[in-house]
Structure formats: C-alpha cells, structure tokens
Amino acid sequence: MKLKLLILGVILCAFSANAQDYFPKNNGVKMRHTNYTVFKNAKIHVDPKTVIENGMFSIKNGKIVTVGKSINVPANSIIIDLKGKEVYPSYIDLYSDFGIEKPKKAQGGGEPQYDAGREGYYWNDHIRPETDAVSHFNYDSKAAESFQKAGFGVVNTHMPDGIIRGTGMLVALTPDVSEGDRILDERSGQYLSFEKSVQSNQVYPTSIMGVMALIRQAYLDAKWYAGGNADNTDLALEALNENKNLTQIFVTDNLLNELRADKVGDEFGIQYVIVGSGNEYQRLDEVKASNATYIIPLKFPDAYDVEDPYMANYVSLEEMKEWNQAPANLKMLQEKGVPFTLTTHSINPEKDFRSNLIKAVEYGLPKDAALAALTTVPAQTIGKSGKIGVLKEGAWANFIITSGDYFDKETTLFENWVQGKRKILQSMDVTDITGDYNLSLNGKDYSLKISGEPIKPKVEVTMDDKKIGSKLTFENNWMNLLLSSPDTTKTEFLRLVADVPSKTDRISGKAILPDGKETSFTAVKTSPAIEKEKNEKDKKQDLHELVPVTYPNKAYGFKDLPAQQDLLFKNATVWTSEENPVLENTDVLVKDGKIAKIGKDLNAGRAKVIDATGKYLTAGIIDEHSHIAASSINEAGHNSSAEVQMEDVVDPTDIAIYRDLAGGVTTIQLLHGSANPIGGQSAILKLKWGKSAKEMTFEQAAPFIKFALGENVKQSNWGSHSRFPQTRMGVEQVFIDYFSRAKAYETEKKNNPNYRKDLEMETLVQILNGERFITSHSYVQSEINMLMKVAEQFGFRVNTFTHILEGYKVADKMKEHGAGASTFSDWWAYKYEVNDAIPYNASIMNEVGLTVAINSDDAEMSRRLNQEAAKSVKYGGMSESDAWKMVTINPAKLLHIDDYVGSIKEGKMADLVLWNANPLSVYAKPEKTMIEGVVYFDVERDQQLRERIRKERNELIGQMLEAKNSGLKTQPVMKKEKERVHCDLLGNIQ
Template identity: 60%
Template sequence: MLKFRATLLTLFSCTILAAQEYFPANGEVKTKNNNYMALTNAKIFVSPSQVLEKGTLLIRNGKVVKVGKSVDLPENTVVVEAAGRWIYPSFIDIFSDFGISKPEKAEAEGRSAEYEPSRDGYYWNDHIMPENDAIDKFTYDQKEAEKLLKNGFGVVNSHIQDGIARGTGVLIALNDRENDAVRILNDRSAQYFSFTKSIAQRQSYPTSLMGAMALLRQMYADADWYEKGNVDTKDRSLEALMANKGLVQIFSAEDKGNVLRADGIGDQFGIQYAILAGGDEYERVSEIKATNASLILPLNFPDAYDVEDPYAVHHLSLKSMRHWNQAPANPKILAENEVPFAFTLHGLKTSDDFMTRLQKAIAYGLPKTKALHALTTEPARILQKSNDLGTLQEGRIANFLISSGDIFDKETVLYENWVQGKKYVVNDIDKKDIRGEYDVTIDNQKFSLSIKGKSVEPKIEVKKDTLKLKAQLKYNEGWLTIAIIDKNNKTYRLSTSNEGITDNQIKGKVLLGDGRESTFSAVETAPFSQKDKKENYMPPLTEVTYPNIGYGYEKIPQAQNMLFKNATVWTSEEQGILKNTDVLVKNGKIQKVGADLNAGGATVIDATGKHLTAGIIDEHSHIAALAINEAGQNSSAEVQMQDVVDNEDKGIYHALAGGVTTLQLLHGSANPIGGQSAIMKLKWGMLPNEMVYENSPKFIKFALGENVKQSNWGSYTRFPQTRMGVEQVFMNYFQRAKEYLAKKESGEPYRYDEEMETLGEILRGERFITCHSYVQSEINMMMKVAEKFDFKVNTFTHILEGYKVADKMKEHGVGGGTFSDWWAYKFEVNDAIPYNAAIMHNQGVTVAINSDDAEMIRRLNQEAAKTMKYGALSEEEAWKMVTINPAKLLHLDQRTGSIKEGKDADLVLWSHHPLSIYAKAEKTIIDGAIFFDIEKDAMLRKSVKEERNKLINQMLIVKQGGAKTQKPEEDKKELMHCDTGA
C-alpha cells in the first residue's frame, strides 16, 4: 500500500514538473503535442485598432505564431473552422487580489493602542511593508478563476491589498491546465501603495489620511538616506523598497481627490504612479489629465436609490443622487479627454456585474474601441508587458476569446476563453440558437412550443390549445431533449442532435409513453423577439458644478472690476467708519477708497444704506477638512492640514453666507504637538491647493490641557498622561530639534526628518505656534518653554483663562484667539468668563474672536458684537476682532483684514449694520470674485429643489423598470472639533 502511494506521488510529481522543460521526463511515455492550431475565417481583433475579416490565427505552444488574412499553415496544423466567430484578446485586470488570502484583523483593546513597531529588522512603522511579495501568499483558486474566465479575463495582476506600502504583485495567467510554474508570468509585477493602513497591524500611527501622506513622504526620504549608505544596520523594508523602485508603481487612491494627492507625492519624489481611481474623476477631469497618470478604473457605478418613501429620501444628499446619474459617463468623459485608463473588477460586488456595467458605460457614450483598449492594450502597457499581452500579434501569449459576435453586445455569447493556448469552455460553441415559436404534431396531437430565455440557456413553454403543459428542455453537448407531460400524464420525449436543428425547423425522434418510437418536426412559426425592458431607460445627465454638490456653481467665480457706491465703509484702519464712501475694486485688489470715484468700466453696485467691510477671518476653524487629528503619536508636526482640505464641505458655503473669507484650518488637540495649519481663502468651487494662500505664513497647532493627556477617553498607553508630562514633551522635542538643526547646519550628512524640520522652523522663527489652551498654569508653562528656547508663542487659542495672565501675555508678545462667551462645557473651562476678550484687549493683547465650530462660523459678526456688552468695547474695536486682529495673528494684515488701497479685495456687503443680528451678507467677495451672492443663493435653493425632484423621478422610473435599487443612506458630514478623531 505504501509502495502504491509512493508510485502515485512520483507520477504526480512528474506531471507537475513536466511543464519545466529542463527537468528530465523520467518514466514519461507521452510525447508533448507540438502541433500548430489554426482558427480560420474568423473576424479577428488583432488589437483594438486592427481588425481582420475572415482572418486566420495560428498558435503553437501557447504563443501566437502568425495572424493574417493569408497564413501559410504548416503540415502539422490542426485547423478549426471559425466562420461567423469573433476573436478578441483576453482581458487583463491589473488590480486584483485573486488567490491572495485576506489578512486577519488585529484585535484591539478599547481605546488603548500600540505606539511602537512590532517587528525587528524592518521599517519603524508596521504599515510600511514593501518586503511583502504576493507570490509568497498566492494559491491558485480554481473556483474564482472560472468566474473570471467566464467574464473574459485571461490574466490578473494580484497583490496583498493591505497596508500603506504593500509590496509586490504577481501576474497570473488563468490557466487551469498547467501549474504555477507556467501560469505565473511575473512574480514581481509591480509595487503597490495606498493611503490605508494595515488591518493586520496594531500600531496606531497613522490614524488619518494626512498621517499616511506624511508617512509616505518620510519613507521615501528615509529610503534615500539608507540607499546612500548612511545606516549601519539592515532594514529589510527599505531594502525591498529600493529593490522594487524599478518596477511599475501602482497607487490605490479610490477617489478623485486622492488621485491628485497620490500624484502629488509621486511628483515630489520623481515617481509616476498608475493610480486606482474611484469613478468620480469626471468631476475634475482637466486636473486629472494634468497628472499624466494612467488610471485603473472601476466600473462600480452606484445602483439607483429606492426613493419611494419620502421620509427615507429626505436625508439623501444631492451629491449622492448626482453621482448615480453621472457616474456611468465617467469612462466616456475620460476617453474624450484622452486620459489613459484600464478597467478593473475591483469595487464590484461580483465579477458577474462586470459586463453589465461595461455595457452601461458604452451606452453612455464610451466607444467600444476604447473599451477594448482599456481591457487589453492599456493594462498591458501599464504593466510594461505589451510585448507579451494585450494583442494577438506574432509572439504574444495566445490569450484570446471566441464569441458569437460583438463582445460588448448583450446578445453575444462568449464561447471560449483560451489562456496560454489552452481552451476553457464558457459555452458550447456548437450549441445553436433555438429560441422561437414552433408548432409540432406528435402522435396526431398538436402542440405549440415557445422557446425563450438566453440563447445558451433556453427555456421552454408548451401548450396544447390554450392549456399549459408540464415541460422540460435540456440542450448540452450537441444534444437537445424535450420532455412533455400532458393533462392525462401521457409523456412525450423528443430528442435530436445538432444536425437535426436548422434555421426554421427542429427534427428528431420522439419516444412515447407507451414505448412506441416515432419522429417529429417542429416548424418555426415566429422568430424569437426580445422585448425591450424599461430598465434600458437612460436618464439625461445632470450638469457638473463646482463643487459637484448642492449650491455648486456652473462656473468657478472669476475676479471682476466693481465699484461700490455710497456705502458705509468699515475700514478696520485708522480712518474708522466712513459714511457715503465709494470703494473701487480692480484686478482682485482694492484700488481706491473715497468719494465720487469713477467706475472706469467697472460694474457699479449701489451700496446706499448698506455696509461694506473687510471679509471676516476665523483664526481657529475645523471646517473644510477630511480629518482633524493625527492621534497616533504625541507629536505629529510632520502632518499637513493642506493635505486634507475638503473643498466640497458645505460648511465653506455656509461660512461665505456669514461673511467669512479667510480661515486657519487647524489640526486638533489630540497631541501636545499637532500638525501644520492650512490658511485658506474660501474660494467655493476651487481645488484645495487653489484655496490655500500663496506664500502662506507657516503655522502649527500645539495643545495643552485635558485632551493631550487623554483624560477624557480613558487611553492609558500613550505618553503623556499628566500636565507635567506635557511640558516634558515640549522640552524633549525642542531639544531634539535644536540638535537636529546644529547637525544640519554643520555641513555633515544628516537624515532628513520632516518632524524635526518643522520644529526647527519654529526655533528659527519661520513657523508660528497657535496653541490650544485653557488653564493659567499651562499658559505660563508654554510661554516659559518658548522663552527657554528663544522663540515666542504666536497665539493662544481658546485661552479662556487669558484674563488671569493678560499682562504676561502682553510681555511675551502673544496674541489670543478666544470665544465670546463659551464656558463650563468641560472641567478645565469652569473659570471662563465672557469678559475675557475685553480684558486681554485692554491689556494690549491682540485679540480675535474665533469659532472652532461649523455653526458659529456663520455668525462671527454677532460673536464679535458680544464684546460690546461684555467689556464695553467700541463697535470698531469689536469689529476688528474678526477682521484685522485675526489677520495680524496670522501675519496676513499686509494683505487682508481691512479696507485699504492695495490690499486683497476680500469684502462683504451687508444689508444692515454688520454687528446687528439682522445683518445679512449680500455679497461675499474674495480677490475680487463674488463667491456668495444672496440673490444667486435664492436661485440655487430653487434649483436644488427642482434637481432633487428630477433625480427622484428618474430613479422611480428606473426602479419601475426592474433595475436594482439600494436603500437611501444619510450622507452627512461630521461636524468636526478639536477632539474629533482624537
């Protein structure tokens, strides 16, 4: 028995190894088939742009030998007649996890987290794993392979879809007839990255998108340092990153914003990624094209929403509804704009949805030639495998499809998928389309047969007169059988081969229930007719706006010359408030302030009875962000808020409606040393980088108090846990930064450290600190730390106990950004008083009233007015607290914050006194462009309502047509504060 098993094992081993030609064929008695095979008289798509009518495809040993209209066939050629068949190159998916087991999620323990790496000899961050090779975790999955083969795919590029640096991929031919030695085309096909950390690792950092971006930048800098031989120890991760840098680099972005973010990182380090897109690139196609990136494009168009319940649909966003309407046109729009892309199955619930979604994209205008490129030549080009894959040119791998017609038509049948010259049968190529209406007489009984369904899976309905009978049809391997049972349980069994099936008749034998045999002839009385279904309804596309959500603009506002006549002008300068005054705006600047000014071609705006002010500036805001905190470490000085600007946040539009033109987007208060700020103009409709100030002053968020020591959410694993520990964090990091600068300035080689570079900028006076603060003792501590290292804190924000130390703040030279009258919302603000702003101001401190709140930012004019009640400030001094004072704190007062000739035309026209609760911002202007207009807002409100109703009606029609729908889900952006995501 043991000997028998050993013999089987030996034979099995020989079979497996036979594919490797340099292995001896011990015990083999079979000879390898080296015959040629020719498929003749087919319509052959050699490539998407080269099509042969009645062509011949000659293959041998898994490769294309020749293709053409006239091909000389060697003597040992097996000829297959393929007249009426269409032959295409098989499809390629370059973003797959085929055959790769999914990593198990690491167990978490409440709010506690790991801050140190778990691996020795690898990179310091566990989410950087370029050493991972998909080939090591690959097992051929025959069941999944069959699903892919049935959908036309012959090759997939698979990788471990886990982590930020994910390692290399493996390129696999879906060849069931061979082993891995043959079907693995490349075991290091590409290197993969993403912005998403590993689910299998517990290390906390990064906890945010901006943290992931900072980590990638530091990783590349460290790799450069390592490659230059500056490290004595071995780092297997960086070694792998270096070894992989010559490979194709693929980045998983999965939405239009992240496509631009990924490309930005690539540009910084001289890398051109191929990027997995998200399907919404049509919204910013010109910017996407400018990346010069090849996209890997999913076809995950959303299903229509079930909108029959008016209550359920109430919270469904217009953005989501629009995306349902517009997404199917994404491939067409990218193709029109010559953005190169390859299709992927990634993002689909099942691979069986693929062709339906692709046909939908074609129905929306994607040319079929472009579709074929995206499935064949483009993925081959991206993978640098054009000499092997993607076409049926000579020397290419013999991967091809045989179909009944146009591969993209709904009625087309895919018969065979050949991979490396090996045939996989999808549907019987000899099966004929027997659908239609027939009359047949059997044993003097007349029957009507109705054969419907799919041509490859026909279904039958049999009637005698008007009575429907039991019937069953089977059609496999060239044989058709039909079983009929009449009302008296009399049976009729019909059978025939393919030879008995002609264009309008089916002939064969019939076996009756009593054992008699006879013949039958079913004559077609009417051809099969496919009824049009309502789901084919294509709703007209809605227009893309900027941003592409409710209240977006058809065109991005442009600067215009304008003259405000007879306004009450609040200059926020020494001139104070000027009555009946004109302000001329030209080329985005305030050109002149005075009486009876000449328009000189500018648009004249009658401001009689109205008030014109500088735009409100919010020194402390958390709107317009995709993330607020990078909480993975006690210092996140390396992260940048400009990386996560959310230019589609409706809070921007709301703030504009409240007269806000500029804000500082601050990191949160999860850690003592937070991230770098983004100072932005609220240019609704523009891209994030277009909103950030040019030559922006550099700021960073620091924090004191309860949040940084994590006393509010019971996390006990991260230092610091006490207020005195917070001080030591600052001391330690600034000392390290001091030593870092000393080494950098010495001329010696040094490891570039983004975190230390940022802190070094503080020490050099090039970056300013906005510090989250509450308690008197900590405010004093922070000033002493700064003085010890010879710099000044720029702004204490919140600072609700500022009134206790206002004299010391004045002496230090620090400003205060505070609330008007918030108090008692947590323990450390119990001593807050509403007179805080006025007391600090009266001590000579520059004070701003800020929001830190998505709702309050809309009424900062009213918050400023409260300082007149609590502290008896004049109306001019109160108004300065939301205009020129925050401009001074942000070092922007030479550019904005007041109405002065030469400054940016950041203005607000108010209907009433700007400190009044009745005041409305009628026009909010940034750099001379109107970004909010109260009259246009009224029209937009009406337009949004009409568009919602139109889209709801479209989805109702689609549902009535039988299409799939999904449950409406509320798409509501979280309102962020200092501790969001901490």
C-alpha cells in the same frame, strides 16, 4: 512559495533520474504537444484599432505564431473553424489579490502599541515593501474561472495589506499548468495605499495626513539609507530601494485621496498608477493634470429606494447625482484623454463585470476605448506591450472566442485560451434553433417564437393571438419546452421534449399531456430570427438622462465657476477696519481682484456698478481657528505630529465652505486638533467654493503649526493610560525634550552633509528660527505661563493662544511675551478646565493691548462670527469698530496676512462682504461675498440654486422610481448625520 518551487524541482529531478530505469528515454509518461493550432474564418480583434474579417491565426507552444487574412497552414496542424465567431485578446486586470492568502490580524490590541513589532525592519510596521506576492500565492482555480468567464487571461495580484505593500506578481490564468509556468513576472510592480497593515497594532499613523507624512519620511529614509549612512541593516528600506524602478500602483478609495496620492508622488518625482474610485468625472481637470494612468473599478451605485417621500429626504443630492452620473465616468475620462484600465476589484467578475462594462458603453464609452482599457493600456502600464493584450506574432496566446460582439448583451463567451491552453466556458457546438415556427400539438396550432443567443434562447408561444405561458431550456441539443394549458381555467401543463438535429428547419419530438398521455409534436420554421437591430430600443431602456456635473458636484455647486469681475460699490457705509473705521456714502472700486480706489463719486469705467445705498461693505471675516473643509483633524499616534500637514487633507467639497461664505467668511486657518502637545502644520485657506484644494490655499500666508495644552493632550477623557504625557507637567517636558532634540538636529544638519532628514525635526527647527508660528490650544493660566517660559527658554515666542479662556488673568504677561489671543466670545463651563471662563475675557485682553480675535472652532458658529463679535459690545462695552476688528483685521494680524486681507484699503485683495444691515446686528445677512473680485456667494444666485436643487432632486427621484419599477436593483435609504468637528475628533472624516 520560492522554497516550495525549489523543493518541487529537486523532487522532479530525482524522479526523472530514477524514471530512466523504468521508461524508454523517448516514451515518457506525458508527451508534450508541439503541433500548431490554426483558427480560421474568425473576426479577429488584433488590437483595439485593428480588426481582420474572416481572418486566420496560428499558435504554438503557448504563443501566437502568425495572424492574417490568410496564412500558411503548417503540416499536421489542428484546425478549428470559427465561422461566425469573434476573437479578442484576453483581458488584463492590474489590481487584484487573486490567489493571495488573507493576512492574519495581529493579536492583542488592549493597550496602544507605539513602537514597531519587528526586528531588522523599518521603525513603522505599516511600511512593508519587502512583502512579495510570490511567497503568499496559491492558484485558486475557482476564482480563476470567475475571471475567465468575464474574459480575463492575466491578473496582477498582490498582498493587500499595509501602506507600502511590497511587490505584486503578474499571473496568467492558465489551467492545468504549474505555478511557475503561470507567473509572467514575479515582481510586476510595487503597491501603496492609505490603509495600515492588519498585521500590526502599531498606532501611528491614525489619519490620512499621517499616512502621507509617513510615506514621505520613508522615501527620505530610503534615499539616506541607499547612501550607506545607516549603522544597521533595514530590510524594509533595502526592499523599498530595490522596488523603486518598478511600476508604482497606489490604491485609493475616493477622488480626494486619488489627488492626494498624486501630490505625494509629484513631490518625489514618482508617477503613480492610481487605483481610482469611479468618481473621476467630478474633477476631470485635476485628474488629467495628474498625468497618471488610472485603474478604475467597474462598480456603479444602485438607485435608492425613494418610494417613501419621508425617507427620500435623507438621500443627499450628492448621492443621487453619483448614481446618475457614475456610468458615464469612463466616457468622460476617454473624452478628456485620461489613460485608464479597468479592474474587477469590489465586484464579482463573472456576474457583474461584463454587464457594467456594457452599461458604460451604452453611456458613451467607445468600444475600442473599452477594449484598450482591458488589453493594450494595462499591458503598456505594466511594461508588457506586445506580449499580452494583443493577437500578434510573439505574444502569448491569450484570447477569447465569442459568438459575436463582446459588448452585446446577447453575445456568448465560448472559450478563453490562456498561454495556448483551452478553457471551455460554453460549447460552440450548439444548434441554432432561433426563429419563428408553426407548432402542431394534439390537434392544435401554436405560434412558436424562439429568440436570443443559441446558447441562451428565449421563447414566446401564442395561440389565436393569446400568449401562452412557456419556459424553454436547451442543453446539449435537447430541447425541453413547458407550456401552460390553453384552458386558462385549469392549472395544467404540457411537456415537450425533442433531440434537435444540428441543421434543421423542422423539430419533432414527444409531448406529455396534462392527463399523462403521450403524443407527438412538430414545429416547422417559417422564418429565421429577426436581427438584433430590432432590439436596439430595448438595449437602452435602462439608460437615464444625465444631470450636469457641478463644482463641487453636490448641492449649491456651480455649473460654471464664477469669474473675477471689476465692480464698483456705490454709496455704501464702509467699515474699513482701519484708522478711519466708518466711511459713509462711499464708493469702493474693485479691479483685477484688488481694491483699486476708495472715495466718493468714483468713475466706474467698465466695472459693473452695484448700488449699495443703505448697505454696509466690510472686509471678509477671517476665522483664526476652524476645522471645516478637512478629511481629518488629528494625527493622534504620537505625542508630536509636527510632520503632518493639514494642507494634505483639505476637502474642498465640504458644504460648510458655502455656509461660511453665506455668513461672510472668506478666510480660515484650518487647524490640527488637540490630541497631542505638538500637533500638525496648519492650512490657511481662502474659501473659494468650487475650486480645488490647491487653489484654496492662501499662497502668501506664513506657515503655522498647532500646539495644545490641557485635558486633551494628557488624554484625561480618552481612557488611555499608556502614552506620555499623562499630566500637565509631562506636557511641559514634551516641549523641552522635543526642542532640545530639534536644536541637536539643527547642529547635526549644519555639520554633517549626510544627515538623516527628519520631517518632524525640520518643522521644529523652523519654529526655533522664527520661520513657523505657533497657535496653541490653551485654557488654564498656569499652562499659558509654562508654554511662554519654554518658548523664551529656546528663543522663540508663541504667536497665538487660542481658546485662551483664562487669558484675562495673564494678559499682561502675554503682552510682554508678544503673544496674541484668539478666543470664544462667551463659552464657559462646558468642561472642568473652563470653569473660570468669563464673557468679559475678550474685552479685558483688548484693553490691555493684545491683538484679540474671536474664533469659532465650530462649523455652525463660523457662519455667524459677526454675531459672536457683537457680544463683546455687550460684555465690556467695546466699540463697534473694535468688535468688528476682532473678526477681520485682528485675525489677519495674528495670521500675518494683514498686508493682503482683513481691511478695506487700496491695494489689498478684494475679499469683501456686502451686508443688508449693520454687520453686528442679528438681522444682518450678507448679500454678496467675494474673494479676490470673484463673487462666491450671492443671495439672488442662492435662490436660483435652491430652485435648481429642488428640480434636480425631483428629476432624480423620478429616475430612481422608474429604475425600481423596471426591476433594477435598489438600495435602502439610510439616515446619515455628519459628525460635528472639533479639536478632539479622532480618525478620518467620512
């Protein structure tokens, strides 16, 4: 585009030079108008807080010159009388792809592409900060008109492609000017997203956590590059450094990703402007804490068609609540003090934007806040305060003229002026024919009522108190009225047409009767139109009562998060998971979130007493290998993804968390999957249902990482034959290669202060130095031996072999190495490499002296790990206490958190479960599950929640039925089943 503008300029200059031979110097083809245009008698919204009644303002050369109650009118001014009209600053949309050519999708895609496809740019094709909107821009007059009809005068546009997308441009929607004159800022901001570029088939990254890791690495590389440390030119990194001081706009598609984007920004001291989802109300405290300005799409979900009771069962409470609550999102953001702007993204600006905005106002968004979100806030966000979004001296003359309050459904938008250029949307020269009339036609009298806006009048005709079918059109002051015949036994029509004078209380014209004969009619006004106050009730007829937001905002969420309590459990059978495994008729005092005392006849003090007679109290179950509560499991783009973090993709809203609590589970290790030999960094979580992802993180836990062996990493079942490794011996070579690189990297780091920080290598160095521990997916004894030998070669040990279904074959070698085991209780023969699995595996390894845990690797199994532990009593004759240790203290030891959890011991965290029966029994059920003295699951509260869910569903279904019956648009119910998550799941979880 820059080249096009330069060529155009040269041509124009040449033309100008030659034109002097043919035209007088002062009489060119086109004269530029430099007079003032003055607008008077308008209600002027100078800014969201300042309104001038019957005010005046003048413009010249595309700018506001003067605004006030009364201004001096320069000579030769063009004067426009706006009596009865209102003027607002034109609106600003900070997120669009207006005028940008659609990126071309990369060809090919047969075999995976692992390397970048561009020379001279960053190693990953999805980092494209060098992209600039100007080079891809062509003014789209049709799209511009759609924006203009909604009241917009300026849009920020960009190329919506890639993770770091490059710079946007601020464009005025000015009609009939050159592209250069429209551009207010050709580098208005830098855009980022969680989406890869369609212009490349490069595989990495394949997950949200991979995207986050890639952004981190790009930032680190840009800083390193800026220090002059690179040997080669990298145009992408140069652009990234050049763009760093621009407004940074991060595009997201859901609330969790909004918070993830802010997390990355915080790590690098970058405050993103975040394109949100409209669901910010669900986590207002976290949204507020981000300190971000949000760009909110004004899109609300349609009600579901729930007339069929069977299909209604497939609509989740979460989906119903979103429909119910989303229109109040902006009101809640405003009340919380979160700065936000609005975007037309994902909706039709002309058809949907204004109606949705009015809906948000009806649900409580103050009008001045709505106006600020469209004017002053986006102007400030993009660094253009005082230049756009206001009607003040020196600002661009961008404004709309309306028939009244913009937020009134009946108001008409007449004109949209941008840079002083007029865009007529509806003629202001319209006769107001609204009112009540006596209509005389063919010897009969009718009552004629015309209401609504003059530009869009509505009609109602009655005769002898009976309603007559009617249809009215009114254009260019010509009225056409179609009436059904008063004789209801006939399908006949009367057609009336009249040229209406500009100011009159009497309308006369021609009428064509059903038999084709012509006559005349007269309509005499008896009273003016009734003011709009009468319609206030109708105005809010589509509103529904909001149900409360819960944490999380779905079934079994808390209206108020449970608080920490001091509790005294009396007369329980206590399974300690310590040296004295069973304590009969024992009291346990919980104080300040910790186990304060264990004994008999303890004094409760101010603690709440719980009678545990005949019940069992245990430490909370710990699942060493879990994949619940995550938005992504595998980063499969490379054979090593040590740089990715499962903490980045924690989903605190996963219902599996609540179900685990109902099964007595309090802590899990959220593991990366098994797509590659070196996987991602683990997240050790406490299942604090209703809390944020950050609050769920086990702060004291040691760092872990997932490794994997076997069929998955060599892609035996994935149909890919390109990525190394393809064999088990290749897997070994991967480990050797990467740890050799890590050692070399560590040497470089120590000796070179200007080393390039590599997040992947940093993680592997932590392993070499014993600062990060390995949990390795494993099956076959040969590979188990192999990984221990590799570890010993590089001077570290494998902390845990998980799955380890052939562990009974190599238990002695594992003990010598210092590895522990986390296994299934009785899974076998579900794929080739587990053909030798036996149900005695856990018992054998336990007898050899290994620390053995039973894990789930499965959301359904995780909530019944007590029963999985019990199977080793049957298979191998393990004692109840040893079996119970395999889901409590043993996994705590494997995770290096046994100083805090895993057993009932004074001073440890009060992560406890009260059972109604022996925990190893299939009949046992938790009655209370607590974490740090907070009861997150209570069987009695669970019954109350079930009743509340039933009532809320019934209420919301009723609201949706009412919405459909009132003519509102609905969406069909689609049966959805959540995917079962295991180690081999690829992609992101929806």
